[in-house]
Amino acid sequence: MNQEITDKIKCLLTREGIEIWLNDEQAEKISHLILTAKDNKLIEIEGETVSVNSISGIYTAEKIELLRRKKQGEWQCGYCKRWHKREEECGCHGGRF
Numbered sequence: 001m002n003q004e005i006t007d008k009i010k011c012l013l014t015r016e017g018i019e020i021w022l023n024d025e026q027a028e029k030i031s032h033l034i035l036t037a038k039d040n041k042l043i044e045i046e047g048e049t050v051s052v053n054s055i056s057g058i059y060t061a062e063k064i065e066l067l068r069r070k071k072q073g074e075w076q077c078g079y080c081k082r083w084h085k086r087e088e089e090c091g092c093h094g095g096r097f
Contacts, residue, residue, distance in 0.1 A: 011064045012045060013056045019064065020045050027058050
């Protein structure tokens, strides 16, 4: 796994599930383009050409992590906030371990 320091903290997610990581400045500019686009405008992001209409949204890294876990079938206990595999019991007994 590559662990480089980066300022790419927002994720542009397309309807096809493609993730393009952005810094705050890029996310702000693209957000403005999305809000002001009147037609099916094409924009270039990080060397990729993306249709404004195919953008699902711009999300924080935390939100993307939640989406990935849920897609893998994991669930989070409402009491202790631990993540579990599908159909696994938590065992915290309503937050009382």
